[in-house]
Structure formats: C-alpha cells, structure tokens
Amino acid sequence: MTVDRSRTEVRAVDAHALWQAEFDQAKKRGVEFTSLSGAPLQPLYGPADVPLGYESELGYPGSFPYTRGVHPTMYRSRLWTMRQFAGFGSAKQTNERFKFLLAHGQTGLSTAFDFPTLMGYDSDHAHSLGEVGQVGVAISSLADMEVLMGGIPMAEVSTSMTINGPAPILLAFYIACGERQGVDPKLLRGTVQNDILKEYQAQHAWLVPAEPALRMITDVMGYCARRVPQWNTISISGYHIREAGSTAAQELAFTLANGMEYVRRGKAAGLDVDEFAPRLSFFFDSHLDFFEEIAKFRAARRIWARKLRDTFGAKDPRSWMVRFHTQTAGVSLTAQQPENNIVRTAFEALAAVLGGTQSLHTNSMDETLSLPTEKAVKIALRTQQIIAEETEVAHVIDPLGGSYYVEALTNRLEAEAERYFAEIERRGGVVPATEQGYVQKEIHRSAIAYQAAVERGSKRVVGVNCYTEDEQGPTIELHKIDPAVEREQHERLSALRKRRDASKARRALDEIHDACKSRDNLLERFVAAAHADCTLGEIADVLRAEFGHYREPKIL
Amino acid sequence: MTQRKIRVLVAKPGLDGHDRGAKTVASALRDHGMEVIYTGLHQTPEAIAEIAAQEDVDVVGLSILSGAHMALFPRVRVELEKRGMGHVLLTGGGIIPQDDMAALETQGYTKLFGPGTPTEAIAKWITVAMAERLKNEGAQ
Numbered sequence: 001m002t003v004d005r006s007r008t009e010v011r012a013v014d015a016h017a018l019w020q021a022e023f024d025q026a027k028k029r030g031v032e033f034t035s036l037s038g039a040p041l042q043p044l045y046g047p048a049d050v051p052l053g054y055e056s057e058l059g060y061p062g063s064f065p066y067t068r069g070v071h072p073t074m075y076r077s078r079l080w081t082m083r084q085f086a087g088f089g090s091a092k093q094t095n096e097r098f099k100f101l102l103a104h105g106q107t108g109l110s111t112a113f114d115f116p117t118l119m120g121y122d123s124d125h126a127h128s129l130g131e132v133g134q135v136g137v138a139i140s141s142l143a144d145m146e147v148l149m150g151g152i153p154m155a156e157v158s159t160s161m162t163i164n165g166p167a168p169i170l171l172a173f174y175i176a177c178g179e180r181q182g183v184d185p186k187l188l189r190g191t192v193q194n195d196i197l198k199e200y201q202a203q204h205a206w207l208v209p210a211e212p213a214l215r216m217i218t219d220v221m222g223y224c225a226r227r228v229p230q231w232n233t234i235s236i237s238g239y240h241i242r243e244a245g246s247t248a249a250q251e252l253a254f255t256l257a258n259g260m261e262y263v264r265r266g267k268a269a270g271l272d273v274d275e276f277a278p279r280l281s282f283f284f285d286s287h288l289d290f291f292e293e294i295a296k297f298r299a300a301r302r303i304w305a306r307k308l309r310d311t312f313g314a315k316d317p318r319s320w321m322v323r324f325h326t327q328t329a330g331v332s333l334t335a336q337q338p339e340n341n342i343v344r345t346a347f348e349a350l351a352a353v354l355g356g357t358q359s360l361h362t363n364s365m366d367e368t369l370s371l372p373t374e375k376a377v378k379i380a381l382r383t384q385q386i387i388a389e390e391t392e393v394a395h396v397i398d399p400l401g402g403s404y405y406v407e408a409l410t411n412r413l414e415a416e417a418e419r420y421f422a423e424i425e426r427r428g429g430v431v432p433a434t435e436q437g438y439v440q441k442e443i444h445r446s447a448i449a450y451q452a453a454v455e456r457g458s459k460r461v462v463g464v465n466c467y468t469e470d471e472q473g474p475t476i477e478l479h480k481i482d483p484a485v486e487r488e489q490h491e492r493l494s495a496l497r498k499r500r501d502a503s504k505a506r507r508a509l510d511e512i513h514d515a516c517k518s519r520d521n522l523l524e525r526f527v528a529a530a531h532a533d534c535t536l537g538e539i540a541d542v543l544r545a546e547f548g549h550y551r552e553p554k555i556l
Numbered sequence: 557m558t559q560r561k562i563r564v565l566v567a568k569p570g571l572d573g574h575d576r577g578a579k580t581v582a583s584a585l586r587d588h589g590m591e592v593i594y595t596g597l598h599q600t601p602e603a604i605a606e607i608a609a610q611e612d613v614d615v616v617g618l619s620i621l622s623g624a625h626m627a628l629f630p631r632v633r634v635e636l637e638k639r640g641m642g643h644v645l646l647t648g649g650g651i652i653p654q655d656d657m658a659a660l661e662t663q664g665y666t667k668l669f670g671p672g673t674p675t676e677a678i679a680k681w682i683t684v685a686m687a688e689r690l691k692n693e694g695a696q
Contacts, residue, residue: 109647454674481623552597
C-alpha cells in the first residue's frame with residue numbers, strides 16, 4: 001500500500017514538471033497576467049497551493065467559520081433579496097418608482113438620498129442649490145418620509161436607507177412614519193447604512209467628527225436592540241471603498257477593520273456583544289474579476305466569524321455571521337457603448353450569487369451618464385431574475401468551494417487583510433489611521449495604479465482602450481431631473497414651518513441639545529423631534545453646533 | 557530661462573463626495589510637471605474662486621458627479637470674474653450629459669471631459685491651450 005502511494009506521488013510530480021516545462025516553453029499573450037487588483041496570478045492552481053483543513057477552513061454552510069455560506073440551505077430555502085437602489089427628485093416621484101419596482105417583482109426597497117439630505121441640509125439651505133433631488137430623493141422632514149412611504153405597507157416591506165452622517169435622524173423619520181401608519185417599531189424591517197468610518201475614508205458625506213458620530217452609532221445600536229429589534233443598525237460598507245479605487249484586499253480589510261471598530265465601540269458603551277452584533281450587516285462591491293470577488297465574499301465570512309468568536313468573545317452564532325448586500329461595480333461601467341454594461345453587470349451579479357450574497361443590486365446600463373431610466377432599471381432587475389430562474393446556479397451551495405484557485409485566492413485575501421489589520425493596529429486603530437489619511441492614501445494609490453494600467457493598455461476596457469468606436473453622444477435615452485423639484489421642496493418646507501407647533505419644535509431641539517451634553521440616547525430624542533416636525537437641517541444644525549464640523553485630512 | 561510651470565486648481569464644488577476622478581487627474585497633472593492645488597471636498601463657488609486668486613492659478617478644473625453642474629459651474633465663473641480671475645482657463649469633468657456640456661461651452665467651459673477620458677488627454681489639452689495663450693500674449 002505505502003509503496004503504491006509513493007509511486008503515485010512520484011508520477012504526479014513528474015506530470016507536474018512535464019506540464020510546467022511545456023508551459024514555460026509555449027508562447028504567451030502579451031498581457032500582464034494579474035488580477036483586477038493587480039495581484040500576480042499563477043497559470044494553474046493545484047492541491048499544493050491549498051493546504052486545506054476542510055473542517056477548520058471551510059466547514060459546512062450555516063456553521064463556523066461560514067466560508068461556504070451563512071445558512072445551511074442557502075438559496076434552496078430562499079433566493080437572495082432583489083433590491084434595486086432607487087431615489088430621485090421628490091418623495092412623490094421616488095414613491096412611484098418604488099411601487100414600479102415592487103410591481104415588477106422586486107422584494108425589498110432601497111433608498112438613495114440626494115446630497116443635501118446625505119450632508120444634513122434641508123432642501124432650502126444655501127448649500128443645497130442645484131443639488132435637490134439630483135442623485136437621490138430629497139427628504140427634509142417626517143412629512144417628506146410620509147410621502148415616500150405612502151401606500152407602501154411598512155410592516156411588510158423591508159427598506160434599506162443609504163445614509164450615514166444623518167442616519168440616526170432619517171431612521172427617526174422612518175420610525176415616526178411607521179408609528180403614524182400604525183406600525184409598531186418592533187415590526188419594522190430594514191437597514192440603515194450608518195457606517196460613518198467609510199464616509200471619512202471613501203464616500204465623503206459626513207455630519208460631525210468621528211467621536212460624536214460613533215457615539216450616535218452606539219445610540220442607534222442601543223435603541224434598536226430594545227425598540228426596533230428587526231432593524232439592521234449598520235451596513236458596514238466596502239462598496240464605496242472599492243468604488244473610490246481600492247483593491248479587493250483593501251476593500252475586505254478596511255471594511256472588516258471598520259466593523260471591528262463598531263464592535264469595540266458597542267462593547268465600550270456597555271452593550272453586550274451578542275445584543276448588537278447579530279444586527280450588523282455588510283455591503284460589498286462585486287467587480288469584474290469574477291473569481292477574486294467570489295473569494296473575497298468567502299474570506300469576509302471566515303475572517304469575521306473568527307474575529308467575533310475568538311477576539312470579541314461573541315457566543316451567539318448569529319454574531320459570527322457576515323450577512324451582506326452586494327452591488328455590482330458602478331466604476332466598471334463605461335459611458336462608451338453603454339449597452340455593454342448589461343453584460344458587465346451580469347457577470348458581477350453572478351459572482352455575488354456564487355459568493356453567497358443575501359441581497360443584490362444590479363446597476364443599470366446608463367448610470368455613467370445619468371440616473372437610470374425605468375427601462376434600464378427593469379433590464380438590471382431582469383438580469384437577476386435570469387440568474388435566479390434560468391441558470392440553475394442557485395441550486396448548489398458554494399459551488400466553487402474546493403476549487404484550488406478559489407480556495408488559494410480566499411486564503412491570500414485573508415492573509416492580505418490580516419496584514420492591513422496589523423498596520424492599522426500599529427497606527428493606533430482605524431480612527432487615527434483614517435484621521436491621518438492613511439486609509440485614504442492607500443485607496444488613492446490603488447486608484448492611480450489602476451488608471452495607469454488602463455492608460456498603458458495592460459488592463460483592457462472594451463470601448464475605452466480597445467474595440468473603440470466613434471460615438472456621437474449617448475445612444476440611449478437618459479433620465480432627467482425636473483428642476484421644479486427644488487422649488488416645490490422650498491414651498492413644502494416653508495408650509496411645514498408655518499403649520500407646525502413652533503414651541504413644541506423648539507423644545508424638541510432643545511432636548512437634543514441637552515442630550516448631546518449628557519449620555520442620553522440621541523435617537524430617542526430624534527424620534528420625538530420628528531414627531532414635532534423638526535426638519536433634518538434643524539436637527540443637524542444642533543449637532544454641528546454642539547459637536548463641530550469634520551475636516552478631511554490633506555492627502556494630496 | 558526656466559519656464560513657469562502651469563498652475564492648476566483642481567476643485568470640487570458643491571456637496572458631491574466623489575473625488576476619485578479629481579484626485580486621479582490632480583496626480584496625473586502633477587506627473588506632467590504642472591503645479592497642482594487640490595481644494596478638497598465640498599467647496600462653495602466663492603471659496604474656489606478665492607483659492608484660485610490667492611494661488612494665482614492659470615487653470616481651474618472642476619469635478620462634479622452630482623448633477624449640480626448647471627447650478628455651480630456658471631457660479632464659479634462669476635466668482636472668478638469678481639476677483640479679477642476671468643482670464644483663467646476653465647475646464648472640468650464628471651457625469652455631465654452632452655446637452656449640458658454644449659450649454660456650458662457657451663459659458664467659458666470650452667472643454668469638459670467625461671468618463672473614460674485618459675488623463676493623458678486632459679494634460680495634453682491643458683498644455684496646448686496654455687501654449688496658445690502664451691503665444692497670443694507674446695504677439696500682442
């Protein structure tokens with residue numbers, strides 16, 4: 001027996017050497033064989049590249065370390081949630097788009113806000129000029145939120161809100177809106193992004209500096225644990241880090257480093273880790289490097305499970321799980337030959353599904369030109385439905401598990417993330433590392449390296465640096481924002497300020513001011529202020545006056 | 557005689573937080589030997605014009621992906637003129653539909669760059685436009 005096996009091994013080594021020799025002699029294409037993130041790739045992966053302990057590294061779906069998925073059945077029980085991010089113009093227009101998406105089979109809502117809302121300014125603030133309703137919906141008050149959710153049963157639908165600096169205020173509007181619809185907050189389901197660290201690092205819509213912002217986040221975790229138990233209190237987001245230019249490894253590392261910081265803050269605020277960690281969710285990008293992306297999702301699950309159990313002492317398995325939303329990569333879309341974006345998005349969506357995502361947004365083909373038209377959004381949604389219904393890929397859990405290549409990539413990404421964790425630790429943690437601009441510089445370095453690779457032609461982009469065509473303007477119909485939206489928002493706000501009980505609004509704002517100074521839960525005060533018809537800008541002004549403004553570090 | 561380097565202000569007007577493009581272009585222009593000042597995010601038109609005047613720049617490049625270009629680009633030009641900076645070469649880029657590009661062309665933004673533009677092309681356009689200006693000034 002022993003002799004036979006060693007003979008087999010000798011033959012295997014010979015076979016490998018033979019292949020290697022043939023490979024080395026052969027002519028290769030003149031491109032750089034690197035991942036989209038610039039990591040070198042072997043031409044072939046085999047058992048020697050993956051010294052795999054099956055139980056410790058992979059395990060089974062629904063059990064530690066969750067490399068293969070967070071549910072024992074994955075998509076055999078339930079498909080991922082198809083959740084298209086939408087929002088533009090007025091609350092009324094976005095409400096109509098929501099109903100359009102629900103009518104076409106979408107299963108969850110996802111709200112995009114305009115820049116004034118994201119930065120905590122009312123639509124009629126001087127800084128809001130020209131920005132109202134442009135990249136998302138304008139929501140300045142509970143009254144706007146009521147229009148946004150009008151006719152949508154809030155106890156039944158789950159809603160995601162992409163907002164960070166003023167996230168606790170918008171969540172307060174949502175809770176108050178539910179109460180006005182007669183819905184108990186205990187029944188509300190959804191997610192608020194509420195991930196301020198990646199705002200400083202990548203997306204750049206903030207309200208106040210890091211320390212008070214982190215305190216508000218722990219206030220949200222504490223409040224929701226008691227009052228809105230089905231709500232995901234943070235969506236720890238790598239998406240914007242990646243879109244800002246990071247590599248896959250940086251996206252993974254910075255996102256999880258931010259996540260660990262929220263866990264530390266929650267514990268420091270006196271919360272039990274198992275009380276809030278199950279409500280933390282994640283949000284990743286799915287880019288064009290198919291296998292690297294799948295490996296990234298798998299590595300995220302394994303790293304988080306190990307950290308939460310072994311470093312943070314979480315006992316509840318739900319605290320160990322990375323449940324995540326995915327969006328296909330906006331930066332991979334091209335303005336040139338925009339219909340090709342449908343194909344790019346389909347590959348990225350397939351990677352997200354094979355990586356075990358819990359929900360998915362597929363970008364529309366026209367998004368490098370404007371907000372999407374209804375037709376473009378429908379094709380994007382149909383792309384997910386085709387993957388779900390026609391390709392049969394959802395029947396088998398983690399179908400690429402055991403692929404030498406994917407397992408080697410998963411291991412490499414985990415190791416790279418660990419190196420970043422150590423570097424961040426050396427810099428005193430993720431908050432100092434961000435305030436010093438370290439994270440931003442790393443992202444910028446990757447962004448310019450990628451741009452240089454495209455310009456020298458070693459990374460190819462169809463329609464941009466190869467297979468180009470002479471194009472006379474956009475060949476597809478574009479979505480336009482009606483400038484009347486800004487004027488109507490001004491009128492709505494001025495009517496609201498006339499109509500409300502001014503002294504009640506004043507008192508609610510004073511109470512927020514007092515709570516800033518004490519340790520009282522701010523979200524509780526925001527809900528009261530929402531009911532008193534205080535506006536977003538008024539509440540944010542109290543916070544800015546009390547906590548000051550955030551100043552971005554100079555990195556360039 | 558050493559030639560004065562072209563001085564460029566790369567600016568982010570409005571509330572838009574997308575700065576990947578602005579920073580990539582700023583780095584590339586520096587690599588092409590230009591002096592580049594980057595404003596950082598969330599600047600008002602007044603602040604941009606003020607920095608342009610203080611730094612005595614030759615070129616102002618605005619980057620915007622929030623859709624507010626029609627409100628903000630003309631205002632930057634007005635504020636520059638107020639400060640005696642009407643002569644600067646104006647350009648910019650981002651997500652700007654073609655119709656809007658055409659409209660902004662009549663307001664001093666003779667060349668705007670869309671997604672997928674190589675940084676090389678932007679640097680070349682600035683270099684050529686500045687050389688022409690210098691030639692015209694010499695001829696006067």
